[in-house]
Amino acid sequence: MSNRELAALFDELASLLKVADGNAQSFKARAYETAARTLDTLEPPAAEMSVTELIKLKGIGKSSASKIAEIVETGTMDRLVKLRAEFPATFLDLVRVPGLGPKTALMIRERLGIEDVGGLRAAIEGEQLRELPGLGAKTEEKLARALDRLGTSGKDRRTPILDAMAMASRIIDELTPMVEVEQIQYCGSLRRFRDTVADIDILVATTDPAPVTKRFSTLAFVTEVIGSGSTKTSVITQGGLQVDLRVVEPAQWGAAILYFTGSKAHNIRLRQLAIQQGRLLNEYALEESEGGRVVASETEEEIYEALGLPWIPPAVREDTGEIESGLDRSLPEFVRWEDLRGDLHVHTSMSGDGDHSLTRMLDAAVQRGLEYLAITDHAEDLAMNGVGQDEMLEQRGVIESIAADYPTLTILHGAELNIGRDGGVDYNSDFLSTFDWGVASVHSLFDLDVESQTTRVITAMQNPAVNVIGHLFGRRIGKRPGIELIDDAVIEAAALTGTAIEINSHLDRLDAPSEFLRKAMSNPEVLFVVSTDSHRTGELWQSRFGVTPAQRGWVTADRVANTWPVDRFVEWAANQRVP
DNA sequence: GCCGTTTTCGGCCCGACTGTTTTCAGTCG
Numbered sequence: 321m322s323n324r325e326l327a328a329l330f331d332e333l334a335s336l337l338k339v340a341d342g343n344a345q346s347f348k349a350r351a352y353e354t355a356a357r358t359l360d361t362l363e364p365p366a367a368e369m370s371v372t373e374l375i376k377l378k379g380i381g382k383s384s385a386s387k388i389a390e391i392v393e394t395g396t397m398d399r400l401v402k403l404r405a406e407f408p409a410t411f412l413d414l415v416r417v418p419g420l421g422p423k424t425a426l427m428i429r430e431r432l433g434i435e436d437v438g439g440l441r442a443a444i445e446g447e448q449l450r451e452l453p454g455l456g457a458k459t460e461e462k463l464a465r466a467l468d469r470l471g472t473s474g475k476d477r478r479t480p481i482l483d484a485m486a487m488a489s490r491i492i493d494e495l496t497p498m499v500e501v502e503q504i505q506y507c508g509s510l511r512r513f514r515d516t517v518a519d520i521d522i523l524v525a526t527t528d529p530a531p532v533t534k535r536f537s538t539l540a541f542v543t544e545v546i547g548s549g550s551t552k553t554s555v556i557t558q559g560g561l562q563v564d565l566r567v568v569e570p571a572q573w574g575a576a577i578l579y580f581t582g583s584k585a586h587n588i589r590l591r592q593l594a595i596q597q598g599r600l601l602n603e604y605a606l607e608e609s610e611g612g613r614v615v616a617s618e619t620e621e622e623i624y625e626a627l628g629l630p631w632i633p634p635a636v637r638e639d640t641g642e643i644e645s646g647l648d649r650s651l652p653e654f655v656r657w658e659d660l661r662g663d664l665h666v667h668t669s670m671s672g673d674g675d676h677s678l679t680r681m682l683d684a685a686v687q688r689g690l691e692y693l694a695i696t697d698h699a700e701d702l703a704m705n706g707v708g709q710d711e712m713l714e715q716r717g718v719i720e721s722i723a724a725d726y727p728t729l730t731i732l733h734g735a736e737l738n739i740g741r742d743g744g745v746d747y748n749s750d751f752l753s754t755f756d757w758g759v760a761s762v763h764s765l766f767d768l769d770v771e772s773q774t775t776r777v778i779t780a781m782q783n784p785a786v787n788v789i790g791h792l793f794g795r796r797i798g799k800r801p802g803i804e805l806i807d808d809a810v811i812e813a814a815a816l817t818g819t820a821i822e823i824n825s826h827l828d829r830l831d832a833p834s835e836f837l838r839k840a841m842s843n844p845e846v847l848f849v850v851s852t853d854s855h856r857t858g859e860l861w862q863s864r865f866g867v868t869p870a871q872r873g874w875v876t877a878d879r880v881a882n883t884w885p886v887d888r889f890v891e892w893a894a895n896q897r898v899p
Numbered sequence: 900g901c902c903g904t905t906t907t908c909g910g911c912c913c914g915a916c917t918g919t920t921t922t923c924a925g926t927c928g
Binding site for chain 1: 902
């Protein structure tokens with residue numbers, strides 16, 4: 321039983337307790353959520369720890385410790401089994417209806433015998449809800465609308481970051497030109513760069529909110545306004561994605577963006593810190609509890625500083641240790657976009673899926689300010705887009721002939737190799753050895769079993785022609801799950817062979833994912849590269865995206881090979897390729 | 900259920916919006 325599996329059981333227990341207590345703020349439930357987070361971020365396996373050791377962990381007390389022991393012994397916990405029986409999944413679906421919380425769900429079950437969403441629908445049609453205390457015709461209407469769009473925008477629906485970012489950009493493009501808008505920024509889990517988001521949060525600083533709110537509510541792609549007040553407006557857009565707009569005074573920007581970025585757990589910790597200091601932190605300011613004098617509000621940096629913390633990048637604000645590290649000034653130097661000097665996964669129009677020519681890509685790389693670049697078109701085993709030896713040699717000739725035109729750019733000639741069923745790659749080893757750089761990626765056979773996939777990837781790592789494994793899991797967020805791998809085995813092989821792990825910047829990949837990266841960071845021998853996998857010039861800038869999963873995985877700049885100066889990098893890359 | 904450089908008991912982040920209320924409960928983030 322892994323820590324993650326244990327955490328999942330505690331999370332389930334917490335959400336069931338919220339329903340059982342009829343209270344989403346249930347303190348017991350919150351305590352179990354804390355325990356779940358502790359387990360999720362714990363390094364040693366909790367299953368192998370004694371109850372005495374477990375109790376020493378922050379957030380785990382007597383009850384949780386004995387529950388962990390019970391799970392290890394029996395595979396589950398009695399309390400959870402009983403709650404599952406009392407609240408079957410069909411009943412929990414009720415609580416997933418937006419606008420219907422645990423209190424109301426319990427009441428309609430008791431008073432009307434409603435056990436599932438079908439029952440709720442019937443009760444609404446029969447106008448039965450309005451007979452109950454605290455509910456009326458408007459509530460029926462609201463829930464009816466919520467049921468209509470359930471499935472497209474239920475509480476559990478999550479949107480891939482690629483789609484969410486596109487929608488956020490559209491909205492920001494529409495509002496930015498307004499004279500009333502002084503600052504605007506997407507916040508929430510989008511700013512924290514989670515793989516998927518439940519909704520989009522947009523923050524605007526203005527002294528004149530009304531026109532901004534009006535414009536937002538009437539955007540062409542808004543299909544429904546769920547709620548609109550003086551500072552907060554929520555809408556549903558075409559496709560069912562919810563967008564919340566929050567409007568604040570310019571002087572409150574820092575407090576607001578901090579609050580609106582979250583995560584919730586991070587915010588709670590910050591507010592607890594504030595309380596300890598005799599202060600209050602809300603979305604408007606950090607202020608003295610007595611008298612209300614504002615201590616800081618305009619920028620995130622000021623507020624963090626006043627709380628005794630360095631500025632923490634949004635991507636790591638998950639309360640998984642960043643507060644503790646910040647307080648004792650041991651927060652790592654997370655890799656930043658400005659640290660990147662090279663890009664090591666770039667296609668040209670030579671392989672079928674690239675849009676722009678070699679020279680256009682090189683020109684763009686110079687414009688982007690890169691010091692080194694690896695051209696890595698698809699090798700021949702990739703159906704449709706791969707190219708053979710002759711074309712590769714021709715490309716190499718062109719690179720050599722025009723290299724002098726790019727005095728500030730060191731160009732490496734590489735290829736994106738395909739990892740075959742047994743871990744072999746394209747071409748023969750003699751030809752492979754003539755490249756400067758090799759990315760090897762899985763492009764096929766995504767459903768092999770976990771042992772086969774692990775062996776396959778490790779075999780590729782052992783090949784001297786392979787400097788880095790590209791998009792390790794091959795996932796497409798929201799479209800295709802990644803391959804299954806034994807993480808620890810892959811990490812150990814990466815350390816042993818010196819093969820780097822790519823952090824692919826494409827918004828629909830962000831691969832390897834941050835959870836894997838954080839695990840890999842715990843082995844000091846493992847190196848990474850942040851690559852764009854560009855297929856056209858504009859994509860050379862999307863490493864802005866790639867550094868965020870790296871930060872979420874607590875990856876530091878010194879462990880990212882393409883932050884190194886060109887001489888160090890080229891020497892390392894060449895040494896890697898010595899058989 | 901968990902926790903304690905005020906505390907072993909009494910707190911637990913904080914506020915907006917809605918709909919139902921006569922001052923607040925429920926839901927949401």
